[in-house]
Amino acid sequence: MRVLFINGSPHEKGCVFTALSEVASQIEAEAIETEFFHIGINPIRGCTGCKSCAGTGRCVYDDDGVNACAERLALADGLVVGSPVYYASANGALCAFLDRMFYAHSERFLYKPAAAVVNCRRGGAGSAFDRLNKYFTISSMPVVSSQYWNATHGFTPDELRKDLEGLQIMRTLGKNMAWMLKAIAKEGTAKIRSRQEERQRTNFIQ
Numbered sequence: 001m002r003v004l005f006i007n008g009s010p011h012e013k014g015c016v017f018t019a020l021s022e023v024a025s026q027i028e029a030e031a032i033e034t035e036f037f038h039i040g041i042n043p044i045r046g047c048t049g050c051k052s053c054a055g056t057g058r059c060v061y062d063d064d065g066v067n068a069c070a071e072r073l074a075l076a077d078g079l080v081v082g083s084p085v086y087y088a089s090a091n092g093a094l095c096a097f098l099d100r101m102f103y104a105h106s107e108r109f110l111y112k113p114a115a116a117v118v119n120c121r122r123g124g125a126g127s128a129f130d131r132l133n134k135y136f137t138i139s140s141m142p143v144v145s146s147q148y149w150n151a152t153h154g155f156t157p158d159e160l161r162k163d164l165e166g167l168q169i170m171r172t173l174g175k176n177m178a179w180m181l182k183a184i185a186k187e188g189t190a191k192i193r194s195r196q197e198e199r200q201r202t203n204f205i206q
């Protein structure tokens, strides 16, 4: 089993990475592999709504890691997405990345447990956390919880390491993710998949 970690911070080894690493340490302790994907600092295009993905199952823009990351997630069993808090939301580049990844590929992520992690200097963690959880709850991905909302605080990794409660929240999240992965592996997903209804899509037509 493997969990994919998406680091949505421009800083590859910053606070978000530090928080995600604390989650990963507990998952690895349960003999589950982890893999990190950093979205990087190059421009990430927003979704242009061209809908070509409806026919191809891939985003038409293939130059910024969105499709490559989706391939990694399709092969993984679980997902943790980490973001710095920017103006009380998730990082804009990460939102652009996730908009396109989920719009083009979400059917391949069904039933993979997922969690969001946010890091802020001071405030706005709650709304950033909510923003990220929306990707999972529209995609039939079971959301893994912790002992508190998944946030750490710090402007630098050294500051974050002083947030002892935040680090504990990360460790609890890692343990809970490992537990949920093992429970799902035992039950399998064939039964729930077989009970899916054909999708209704009702636009608001009067």
Ligand SMILES: Cc1cc2nc3c(=O)[nH]c(=O)nc-3n(C[C@H](O)[C@H](O)[C@H](O)COP(=O)(O)O)c2cc1C
Pocket (backbone or CB within 6 Å): 009, 010, 011, 013, 014, 015, 016, 017, 083, 084, 085, 086, 087, 088, 089, 119, 120, 121, 122, 123, 124, 154, 155, 156, 157
């Ligand atoms: C454009 C921008 C907006 C930010 N907005 C907030 C904010 O709303 N609340 C907050 O507490 N910190 C804010 N910060 C601080 C970042 O959350 C913090 O630098 C980041 O989480 C550190 O993680 P990193 O090292 O992985 O980048 C902001 C930083 C930037 C660059």
